[in-house]
Amino acid sequence: xxxxxxxxxxxxxxxxxxxxxxxEWFMSQRERTLILVEGALVVALGALLNxxxxxxxxxxxxxxxxxxxxxxxxxxxxxxxxxxxxxxVYGIVNFIMGPYxxxxxxxxxxxxxxxxxxxxxxxxxIKADETKAKTMFMAGLGTVVAGVMRFLxxxxxxxxxxxxxxxxxxxxxxxxxxYNGTYMGPSVVADLIVILILAAIMPNMLTRRS
Amino acid sequence: MELIxxxxxxxxxxxxxxxxxxxxxxxxxxxxxxxxxxxxPTYALLAxxxxxGVALSNVPLRYIVRGLKPVxxxxxxxxxxxxxxxxxxxxxxxxxxxxxxxxxxIQAVFISIRLLVLIVATTLLTLTTTxxxxxxxxxxxxxxxxxxxxxxxxxxxxxxxALRFIPTLVxxxxxxxxxxxxxxxxxxxxxxxxxxxxxxxLLVPLFVGAFKRAEELAMAMEARGYRGxxxxxxxxxxxxxxxxxVLLASIALLTAALVFLRG
Numbered sequence: 139x140x141x142x143x144x145x146x147x148x149x150x151x152x153x154x155x156x157x158x159x160x161x162e163w164f165m166s167q168r169e170r171t172l173i174l175v176e177g178a179l180v181v182a183l184g185a186l187l188n189x190x191x192x193x194x195x196x197x198x199x200x201x202x203x204x205x206x207x208x209x210x211x212x213x214x215x216x217x218x219x220x221x222x223x224x225x226x227v228y229g230i231v232n233f234i235m236g237p238y239x240x241x242x243x244x245x246x247x248x249x250x251x252x253x254x255x256x257x258x259x260x261x262x263x264i265k266a267d268e269t270k271a272k273t274m275f276m277a278g279l280g281t282v283v284a285g286v287m288r289f290l291x292x293x294x295x296x297x298x299x300x301x302x303x304x305x306x307x308x309x310x311x312x313x314x315x316x317y318n319g320t321y322m323g324p325s326v327v328a329d330l331i332v333i334l335i336l337a338a339i340m341p342n343m344l345t346r347r348s
Numbered sequence: 349m350e351l352i353x354x355x356x357x358x359x360x361x362x363x364x365x366x367x368x369x370x371x372x373x374x375x376x377x378x379x380x381x382x383x384x385x386x387x388x389p390t391y392a393l394l395a396x397x398x399x400x401g402v403a404l405s406n407v408p409l410r411y412i413v414r415g416l417k418p419v420x421x422x423x424x425x426x427x428x429x430x431x432x433x434x435x436x437x438x439x440x441x442x443x444x445x446x447x448x449x450x451x452x453x454i455q456a457v458f459i460s461i462r463l464l465v466l467i468v469a470t471t472l473l474t475l476t477t478t479x480x481x482x483x484x485x486x487x488x489x490x491x492x493x494x495x496x497x498x499x500x501x502x503x504x505x506x507x508x509x510a511l512r513f514i515p516t517l518v519x520x521x522x523x524x525x526x527x528x529x530x531x532x533x534x535x536x537x538x539x540x541x542x543x544x545x546x547x548x549x550l551l552v553p554l555f556v557g558a559f560k561r562a563e564e565l566a567m568a569m570e571a572r573g574y575r576g577x578x579x580x581x582x583x584x585x586x587x588x589x590x591x592x593x594v595l596l597a598s599i600a601l602l603t604a605a606l607v608f609l610r611g
Contacts, residue, residue: 174502178506178510181506182514204547223502237355237467324540327541328543
């Protein structure tokens with residue numbers, strides 16, 4: 139008797155699980171579609187902003203643009219996994235719009251990993267009804283983290299590039315630092331200004347949906 | 349503000365007609381075997397192979413050159429580095445601490461050819477393949493990754509929607525810019541900080557518009573029965589032709605020749 143009761147209990151548990159999962163599946167598919175499309179539009183916005191280049195003394199080594207802003211906003215809204223996913227898609231779109239291929243490792247770091255890491259902006263989680271100061275602080279923190287992580291990826295990629303294309307004994311880390319720093323620095327500053335203003339005037343856009 | 353989206357140059361050529369999957373595999377293999385070259389015959393072979401690809405594509409040379417512009421600085425810089433800091437053999441000429449050896453010069457030429465060939469080959473892919481074809485090709489080539497739970501379908505869909513909406517958003521941006529300029533906004537002068545600030549009145553309506561559009565689009569997709577990857581069919585199907593096999597065979601042949609000729 140005890141064993142039958144036990145089996146019954148297990149069966150009921152399993153049935154309930156199935157029902158619960160199915161319910162979640164419907165919910166999540168609906169939400170998934172929305173997040174997916176939102177991510178796609180954010181990627182498109184990034185590509186658009188990438189076309190608007192800021193000219194300056196860094197023009198020779200990369201470009202300064204606000205391309206990261208939409209991915210950062212999306213990451214703050216939807217969390218790290220989605221943010222990284224959209225960042226990765228953006229990287230590939232970015233490659234299609236202007237490829238720049240030196241070797242496989244450079245490609246993976248500059249286009250795959252670099253923009254995927256912009257999703258780390260999601261370490262800042264802004265709750266609804268947060269104070270203005272905290273919203274701005276968190277959004278700024280996310281932006282800086284995203285910028286630093288993306289820079290690191292480009293930095294390592296630059297070291298790989300010079301290590302395989304410059305003679306031995308050259309200060310490859312320094313070259314990479316100068317090359318990538320001169321456009322990533324101003325980019326992060328520009329992104330930070332824009333994100334802080336956005337956080338001040340429309341904080342609701344940046345709060346985490348879950 | 350004149351914007352060129354993507355790089356695709358529509359022409360009628362055999363390279364354009366190749367299956368995107370063949371082109372993707374071909375370019376992927378090509379950028380690996382480029383590193384096999386290490387002497388004059390092998391580099392010459394690569395240069396000829398790449399040049400014939402460009403010739404077959406019917407894409408005017410100025411588009412290729414335009415794609416090279418952003419990397420010109422890097423190529424020149426690595427050329428100078430290699431030419432001046434490879435100290436092997438007798439010097440061709442000396443100027444203070446600078447010396448140019450023939451080994452250094454040859455090394456510099458080789459590396460420049462390698463970089464040029466790599467960039468021209470990948471640029472040729474995007475010049476002759478529409479972004480949407482690249483997306484389709486990628487989706488099919490990456491589909492084995494589904495077993496590893498990588499969301500290949502979602503990746504391709506996100507990319508396709510993004511590419512579809514870039515021109516729409518560009519149009520919207522132009523409208524907003526005109527509206528803001530009419531109100532006295534200035535977008536293209538001042539310091540970096542000033543211009544970053546100036547772009548906010550442009551960004552806010554763009555973001556609001558994009559999120560609204562996402563909601564509408566998601567609802568429209570749901571209404572049409574979109575339920576993810578499962579059971580989805582395609583309107584346009586990719587078809588593998590003889591010419592695609594020929595491309596891959598020629599890459600295989602090139603690999604064999606490079607292995608044979610390299611020193």
